[in-house]
Amino acid sequence: MIIHRRRGFTMVEVMVAIVLLTVGVMALVGSSAMVSRMIGRGRESTLAVQVATARVERLRRIAASTTPRCSSPGFTTDSAITAGVSERWIVDPPAASGLSRGVSVIVTYHDARGLVHDTLRTVVLCG
Amino acid sequence: MTSRRRGFTLVEMLVALVLVTAVVGVTYALLVQNQRVSRAQIEHAGLQDNVRTGALVVANELREIGYDSIPVSSGLAVSPSVSPDLLVMLSGRLEYKAMRGIGFTCTAPTASELRLQRTTVLGARQPQAGDSVTAHVESDSATATDDAWVHAVITSVGNGVCAGGSPAVSLQVAYSGAVGALAPAKMSVGGPVRYFEVMELRYYKSGGKSWLGSRSVSAGGVIEPMLGPLADSTAGVRGLTFTYLDRNGAPAVLPNDVREIAWTLKGVTGGAVRNAGTAALAVDSLALSTSVALRNTLR
Numbered sequence: 001m002i003i004h005r006r007r008g009f010t011m012v013e014v015m016v017a018i019v020l021l022t023v024g025v026m027a028l029v030g031s032s033a034m035v036s037r038m039i040g041r042g043r044e045s046t047l048a049v050q051v052a053t054a055r056v057e058r059l060r061r062i063a064a065s066t067t068p069r070c071s072s073p074g075f076t077t078d079s080a081i082t083a084g085v086s087e088r089w090i091v092d093p094p095a096a097s098g099l100s101r102g103v104s105v106i107v108t109y110h111d112a113r114g115l116v117h118d119t120l121r122t123v124v125l126c127g
Numbered sequence: 128m129t130s131r132r133r134g135f136t137l138v139e140m141l142v143a144l145v146l147v148t149a150v151v152g153v154t155y156a157l158l159v160q161n162q163r164v165s166r167a168q169i170e171h172a173g174l175q176d177n178v179r180t181g182a183l184v185v186a187n188e189l190r191e192i193g194y195d196s197i198p199v200s201s202g203l204a205v206s207p208s209v210s211p212d213l214l215v216m217l218s219g220r221l222e223y224k225a226m227r228g229i230g231f232t233c234t235a236p237t238a239s240e241l242r243l244q245r246t247t248v249l250g251a252r253q254p255q256a257g258d259s260v261t262a263h264v265e266s267d268s269a270t271a272t273d274d275a276w277v278h279a280v281i282t283s284v285g286n287g288v289c290a291g292g293s294p295a296v297s298l299q300v301a302y303s304g305a306v307g308a309l310a311p312a313k314m315s316v317g318g319p320v321r322y323f324e325v326m327e328l329r330y331y332k333s334g335g336k337s338w339l340g341s342r343s344v345s346a347g348g349v350i351e352p353m354l355g356p357l358a359d360s361t362a363g364v365r366g367l368t369f370t371y372l373d374r375n376g377a378p379a380v381l382p383n384d385v386r387e388i389a390w391t392l393k394g395v396t397g398g399a400v401r402n403a404g405t406a407a408l409a410v411d412s413l414a415l416s417t418s419v420a421l422r423n424t425l426r
Contacts (some may be wrong), residue, residue: 025157032164039171043413046175050182050417054389057186058376060420061387065374083416 037112044111045118051085052105052120059089059103063124070094070101070126085109099127167400171411174394178415181339181354181392185328186419189388191226193422201266201275203309210278210303211382212323216371219330221388222344224259224323227251230296232318233289236262236311238302241279241320242287245294254298254322256283257345261323265315277310278303281322290316298322330357330367337366339392358393358412366393372418389418 009017059075066072079088085107092102105120135143192212215222228250230243241262248254261276279300287297298320302310325344330337338355342348357366372387373379379386392415399408 028161029157032161032168035168036164039168039175042175043171046179046413047415050415053182053186054417057387057418057420061372061374061376064420065386 041111041113044109045116047083048085048107048109048116048118049120051082051087052107052118054082055080055087055089055105056103056120056122056124059091060124063101063126068126070124075101094126097127100125163401167402170396170398170400174396174411174413177354178392178394178413181394182415182417184353185339185390185392186417188225188326188328189221189223189419189421191422192223192385192388200273201264202273202313203264203275203277203306213371213382213385214325215327216369216379216382216385218368218370219365220327221329221369222325222327225326226321227258227324228254229319229321230254232262232314232316232320233291233293233295234287235316236314236318238307238311239299241298241300242289243296243298243320244289245296248296250322254281254284254296255324255346256281257325257347259323259325259345260298260300260320262310262314262320263318264310264313265318266313268315275310276321277306279307328353330360330365332359339367354394356395356397358395358414366395367391385421387418387420389416391416 062072062074063070065074075091077088077090079086081087086109087105087107089103089105092104094101100123103122103124107118107120109116212224213221214224228248230248232241233244233247234242236242241260243254254260258281260279260281262279264275264277266273266275279302281298282301283299285297285299287295289295301307324346327342327344327350329340329342329350331340331350332338333340333352336356337359338352338357340350341353342350355366359366368391370389371379371385372389373384374386376387393412394415395410395412399410401408402411
């Protein structure tokens with residue numbers, strides 16, 4: 001009598017192993033792609049934040065260019081497109097004290113997920 | 128009869144070998160790819176970090192730049208006169224006075240000495256020889272219109288004693304021009320003294336790469352890289368360009384007219400990396416433009 005001792009893996013086992021391996025490899029590749037996307041988004045937001053920061057500084061310079069401060073016609077709500085970033089800035093009406101004005105800069109830009117809006121809010125001294 | 132030939136046949140062996148080679152090959156390719164992507168990610172993150180730091184650090188360094196103003200009403204002979212904090216204003220280099228701290232006098236100032244109460248001397252570091260100072264001239268304490276800040280250079284720093292006996296930092300100073308003969312008598316005891324280090328920011332080349340370097344001119348230091356690598360001057364946009372704007376946003380000619388400094392910083396990756404959308408390796412760059420409004424107020 002011939003004894004068959006066929007050890008080894010069945011087809012099903014092999015397939016399950018392949019599926020598991022594939023899932024693992026895909027997760028690895030996927031996480032790497034995600035990190036790449038996040039870095040890409042960081043690049044866009046870095047640029048946009050600098051556009052907003054530069055706008056605030058520009059408004060500060062304009063606010064300080066007149067005596068009394070904040071009376072320049074250029075110190076007003078407006079919008080522009082700078083380095084591919086669309087920015088809109090809002091100068092609040094004078095506060096009761098007259099010593100400061102609130103300023104918001106809203107930047108709009110594209111990243112991998114679509115349109116992103118970021119708002120930078122600060123106070124410009126007028127006293 | 129029992130056949131006891133265990134083991135693999137040659138064919139099985141060959142098939143297994145081919146399969147193992149294929150799997151190892153694919154895994155290795157993935158690993159190499161992953162390593163390359165990871166390196167690119169590190170480089171890109173570093174690049175962003177670099178230009179962001181540049182925007183922040185430069186802004187913080189330059190924000191306090193101003194000028195000393197001596198109004199006519201102060202009664203000082205050299206009025207009106209200004210001593211700007213901005214000393215050199217070029218597109219790739221600037222020299223400026225960076226405030227490093229403040230202290231308050233505790234004895235009557237003389238033409239050669241400002242004695243500061245040690246406990247009031249606060250700042251990023253202690254005053255040093257070579258630093259410049261601006262001392263407050265109070266004159267008539269009933270009005271602010273005759274107040275002035277006058278400029279002097281610290282020739283040496285030593286220890287002293289205040290009028291009340293507490294320890295003091297003694298600054299030996301040299302005033303520029305006729306101010307020295309008139310101003311100290313008009314200063315009040317307890318008046319503020321700010322001290323400044325003359326600093327230089329420069330775009331320069333070292334080791335085949337371009338950098339933003341910083342140097343203390345007061346201390347006679349050598350230029351050291353602050354951040355980089357930046358794009359070379361031969362590449363389309365230069366790695367660093369400063370622009371000086373006056374109160375109306377037009378290019379300023381004189382240091383006293385500067386109200387805003389704008390700059391473009393173009394960082395590059397340390398080496399060739401794989402960039403999004405391309406298979407080829409190339410140096411990636413990121414240009415960032417920003418500006419800072421100077422304080423530039425009377426002080």
